[in-house]
Amino acid sequence: MARVVVDVMLKPEILDPQGQAVQRALPRLGFDGIADVRQGKRFELELEGPVDDAALARIREAAETFLANTVIEDFTVRIEEDGK
């Protein structure tokens, strides 16, 4: 089965308090040198059929209308190849 991955991230200008909280916790745990953390969402969509242009267009539409809120979030769509 083909897998398409949609990554959703808050737009750079939108404050990400969750990412900031993670970033602040890292040095306390001994993970130094990390300047910034942004937290996002990853959706893995398993397709019934082939990943053709039509399927990708539908997925982009789903991402735009539903998976992401484009007022505050950006998204990317990519195909995950077989065999990792």
Next chain:
Amino acid sequence: MTTRVGVVTFPGSLDDRDAQRAVRLAGAEPVALWHRDKDLHQIDAVVLPGGFSYGDYLRCGAISRFSPVMETIIEQAKLGMPVLGICNGFQVLCESHLLPGALTRNDSLHFICRDQKLRIENAETAWTRDYSAGQEIVVPLKNGEGRFVADQHVLDELEAEGRVVARYVDLNPNGSYRDIAGITNAAGNVVGLMPHPEHAVEPLTGPTTEGLGFFTSVLKQLVNA
């Protein structure tokens, strides 16, 4: 004829009963609406209540926005039916694009629950005409994702058109841009509000009864229409 004000129940709504009660105390007839039922049952106005519809999965209000009842509500809102979204209801209205902007995680990351002072900035919407512009009221506020954000252009437009309905006073509890607690659409029939006027309608249970004005306002609007 009694004015009928619908209150939608989504799976995970919490404040639907309180909203119904506020509608009744204001003198209208509350009509329970179910999220899967497209039919609005001859209502004159509708309240989208607070809570955690669909467990806030994906984003607050993102799944509710596509429920069957919302299809009809979005249609009717565009035709002028008064719609008030409180808290989660406000999030649903933003997700529906009936209102601009979005509501994001409080800047403190804490869930905030407090009695909150607000200033009514626009007393001409369907839901605020029983107030006067500049009037300060205290109603409960309780949210984890109540931080109103929008781009500068949208914020400037809201300000210029007088579409900021209410602002936080003394303290901005969640980091909302420009202390915005509530906004309206250009026509003034759709209002989104993060704090909870429906919890401030009776002395026994509320900090004040100053929230009742939202519900009496819509009644007046409909009777005069």
